Each structure stands twice: as structure tokens, then as C-alpha cells.
């Protein structure tokens with residue numbers, strides 16, 4: 603799916619953002635005492651130095667709650683004014699009810715339709731596109747888009763090939779009609795033929811939870827690292843290029859590129875092929891690892907706090923993830939409603 607939406611009458615953009623990460627920090631040094639790895643290997647191969655880990659009683663909706671409250675406060679919007687709430691997550695509190703409904707209840711967003719989207723690490727971008735569509739069409743007035751993940755709960759802490767990569771966190775954005783700026787173009791894609799390369803094999807209707815599935819570690823993330831690496835480098839670049847082309851914009855027109863934070867080498871490769879100088883590429887994975895759907899909004903919040911999101915800035919968000927899925931969103935940063 604690709605859309606240049608600049609011709610649409612209604613400008614829709616982000617009016618407030620928020621983020622939250624749990625308190626506990628797990629460093630590479632800590633990991634080297636848990637599995638056969640080293641700070642040097644993890645830093646060199648991934649760029650990750652530490653990640654945040656949810657407490658035993660913190661699920662995705664708990665991580666999302668403070669992020670949403672911050673986004674609402676910054677947008678100057680009350681929870682009851684939200685009429686559309688969508689959560690991108692692959693670590694929902696439970697199979698059902700959805701994290702969206704539980705979160706809406708905790709927030710007091712009593713007037714919102716609420717649900718989840720499962721699109722792996724592209725979850726926030728898929729959610730963003732749906733919220734845009736709802737607000738631009740007039741179906742919704744104010745949407746809250748959330749990416750929230752407690753990946754530590756589905757990580758096999760004995761598997762050094764995966765446990766060094768992931769972290770927990772949440773980010774949120776309020777989506778409303780805006781007077782200046784707003785979204786310009788989106789691209790989303792999916793290819794289920796690569797689904798087998800990144801999955802949690804059991805716990806669904808294919809392999810329901812059973813003693814054997816637990817014994818065989820099938821409720822944890824299973825990943826073909828090199829295959830996902832090849833896919834990610836290809837898809838990040840292609841999605842960004844298609845989106846820019848569709849909007850008739852050049853790479854030089856971009857002020858900031860916010861890529862999904864999976865691996866520093868994937869980001870550097872994408873930036874090099876796209877022709878983006880380092881100062882226009884936002885990176886914070888050294889402190890958070892791969893937080894899946896939370897990664898892009900966590901970056902947005904830090905970029906804003908560093909003064910990198912000025913009204914009029916052209917910002918490109920791109921992500922790839924399980925599914926396989928990928929997506930990009932191009933926007934001009936708005937100065938509010």
C-alpha cells in the first residue's frame with residue numbers, strides 16, 4: 603500500500619508525544635554473566651549497550667499508560683476527548699481482551715474505540731496509518747496511537763542469539779487535524795513468506811499452549827538472524843525510497859530520519875544507501891535495544907526533547923519487523939492545532 607495524501611483536504615498530524623521505559627536497566631556486562639557473550643560482541647555486532655526490562659507485574663498496558671498520559675498532556679487533550687485508540691504490540695497483556703481496551707479503561711478514555719494491531723516492529727507505523735485514515739476521513743476526531751512492548755517476557759534468556767537484542771518500553775502520539783504541516787505520504791507492506799524467520803511458534807491456534815510447547819521453548823522469540831538482517835537492510839531502504847518518490851521529495855529535503863532501532867549496522871547501511879548524513883539519522887538503540895513497536899515513538903520523544911523536531915521539519919519514519927512487515931511515514935512537523 604502506498605499513498606501520497608497531500609491532495610487530501612484535511613491536514614492531520616501529531617500534536618503530542620510521550621514515552622516511558624521501565625526502571626530496571628540490563629547492561630551488556632550483566633548479559634555476559636547470564637549467557638556466553640561479551641560487551642564487545644554485542645556492541646560491535648548491534649550497537650546496543652543496555653536495555654530496560656519491565657518489572658514482573660508490568661505488562662504492555664502498564665508501560666503504555668505513562669507514555670499516553672504524557673502525550674495527552676503535551677497535546678493538551680483529555681483522555682475522554684480521544685475517540686480512537688490503537689495499540690501496536692506483539693506482547694499484549696494477554697490474547698484477549700486487547701491491550702487497547704485495558705489501556706483505554708486505565709486512561710479513562712471512555713469515548714474511544716480501542717483495539718490492537720499486531721505487525722511486529724512495524725506495529726506503530728501500521729497503527730499510525732489507521733489513525734490517520736480515521737481522523738482524515740472524519741470517522742474520528744482525536745486518535746491516540748501507541749507502541750508498547752514487554753519483549754523481555756517472550757525472550758529466551760538462555761539464547762544468546764536473541765536475548766542481547768531486545769528491550770521494553772512504550773511510546774504514544776496524539777493524532778489530530780492540524781493547521782500546518784502534517785502527514786504527507788505513507789507506505790506499508792507485508793510478505794508472509796518470510797514469517798517463519800521471526801516468530802513465536804506456539805500459543806496461537808497453530809500450536810496451542812501445552813506442556814510440550816513450554817518444554818520446547820516454543821513460547822519465546824525464534825529468529826533467523828542473518829535472514830532478518832538481509833530483509834531489514836533491503837526493506838528499510840526500499841520503503842524509504844518509495845515513500846519519498848511518491849511524495850516527489852528528495853533525500854536532501856529531509857531534516858530527520860527516524861529508523862526502527864534493531865541494529866546499528868542495519869541503520870548505518872540504510873543511511874549510507876539513502877545518502878543521508880549521520881546528523882540527520884536518529885539513533886538511541888545503544889540505551890534501549892530493539893523495543894519493537896515502541897522504538898519509533900521512543901525516538902520521536904527524544905528527538906523532540908533534543909530540539910530536532912521544529913515546526914516545518916520534514917521527518918521520515920521507517921520500520922521493519924515480524925510478518926514480515928515494513929512501513930514508512932513522511933510528515934512535516936506541525937506547530938500544533
Ligand code: ACO
Pocket residue numbers: 638639640643644647648723762763764766767800825827828829830831834862863864865892922923924
Ligand atoms: N554473543 C556472542 N556470540 C554470538 C552471539 C552473542 N550474543 N549471538 C550469536 N553469536 C555467534 C554465533 O553463534 C556465530 O558463531 P559461529 O560463527 O561460531 O557459528 C557468530 O556469533 C555469528 O553469528 P551470526 O548470527 O552470523 O552473527 P551476525 O553478524 O549475523 O549478527 C545478529 C547476529 C546481531 C542477530 C544479526 O544477524 C542481526 O542483527 N540480525 C537482525 C536481527 C534483528 O534485527 N532482529 C530484530 C527482529 S525484528 C526487526 O526489528 C526486524
